[in-house]
Amino acid sequence: MSKDLELVKIGYANGVAPGYPFTEKEKWSMVEDAAEAYGKFLDALGCDWRNDPNSADTPRRVAKAYVFDLWAGRYDAPSEITAFPSDGYNGIVQESNIPVTSMCSHHHQTIGGRVSIAYVPSENGKVVGLSKLNRIVEHFGRRGAIQEQLTVAIHNAVDKICEGNLGVAVMIDATHNCVSCRGVKHHGASMQTAKLSGCFLNEDSARAEFYKNIELAGKCRN
Numbered sequence: 001m002s003k004d005l006e007l008v009k010i011g012y013a014n015g016v017a018p019g020y021p022f023t024e025k026e027k028w029s030m031v032e033d034a035a036e037a038y039g040k041f042l043d044a045l046g047c048d049w050r051n052d053p054n055s056a057d058t059p060r061r062v063a064k065a066y067v068f069d070l071w072a073g074r075y076d077a078p079s080e081i082t083a084f085p086s087d088g089y090n091g092i093v094q095e096s097n098i099p100v101t102s103m104c105s106h107h108h109q110t111i112g113g114r115v116s117i118a119y120v121p122s123e124n125g126k127v128v129g130l131s132k133l134n135r136i137v138e139h140f141g142r143r144g145a146i147q148e149q150l151t152v153a154i155h156n157a158v159d160k161i162c163e164g165n166l167g168v169a170v171m172i173d174a175t176h177n178c179v180s181c182r183g184v185k186h187h188g189a190s191m192q193t194a195k196l197s198g199c200f201l202n203e204d205s206a207r208a209e210f211y212k213n214i215e216l217a218g219k220c221r222n
Contacts, residue, residue: 005157013074013105013144014153021077027067030075034063070103073142078135081161083126090125090166092209094118095133096217104178105144113174113190116214117158120199120206125164133158147172147193155195167198169210 008015019026038059042049049055067075096116104111117133140153155170162168171194180187199206 005160007153007156008149014146014149015074015143017074020075022075027075031060031063031067034066035060038062069142071143073139078139081128081132081135083128083161083163086121086123086125086127088123089121089127090123092118092120092206092213093127094210094213095130096214097221098134098137100137100141100150100172100174102141102147102150102174103144104146104176106146107178107182108144109177109181111147111150111174111176113172115154116169116171116210116217117154118169118200118210118213119158119162120166121162122164122166125166126162128161132161136161147174147176147191151193151195155197159197165198167196167200167202167206169196169200169207170194171210171214 006016010016010020011018022030036059039049042055042059047055049058094117096114098115098117100111100113100115102111103109115137117137121127136154136157140150140157143150145153151170151172154172155168158170159165159168171192173190173192175188175190179185179189196207196210200210201207
């Protein structure tokens with residue numbers, strides 16, 4: 001997987017940062033710059049963080065969390081994802097209950113939930129190892145994006161990597177911390193988004209099988 005999967009402007013929260021991919025030295029330099037800036041942010045909020053033993057290192061903790069975890073997909077190049085011949089298989093390939101942790105670009109609050117991905121390879125098309133779908137979710141999830149954008153990003157990456165596919169389907173079911181901790185402050189509400197193409201969009205049977213598999217996977221998880 002490479003830069004040609006990126007669809008948004010460089011520097012946007014749901015895209016890669018200028019200079020991507022970053023070296024370890026560059027990431028640690030960013031941590032130091034971001035920590036200094038976050039300290040000023042806390043100053044503006046009237047927080048005496050320098051003298052508070054619980055907060056004295058908070059700016060650096062926050063900066064490190066963004067660079068190496070929460071927004072790692074903006075700075076780290078993913079491992080290459082190799083596709084293999086389908087050897088004539090043309091049924092649905094689906095993985096459900098893929099965990100996703102992301103961050104909304106509106107309020108920088110966490111998004112957490114599950115992703116289901118399916119595609120149908122053509123007889124002469126390509127398939128990928130199952131864990132590679134998890135890697136795609138992790139790469140695009142570790143950024144700042146609204147759920148709708150994340151759904152499309154994952155869909156388009158799978159569509160491109162699985163060459164010659166007959167259709168791709170992605171559904172995300174997630175809760176948003178910005179709903180539960182601010183604004184309306186409602187806990188337990190979840191949001192569903194889906195991006196379907198090819199046979200999943202045009203054929204009732206493929207679409208029904210996709211959603212039925214999600215239902216079955218949910219029962220197994222419970």
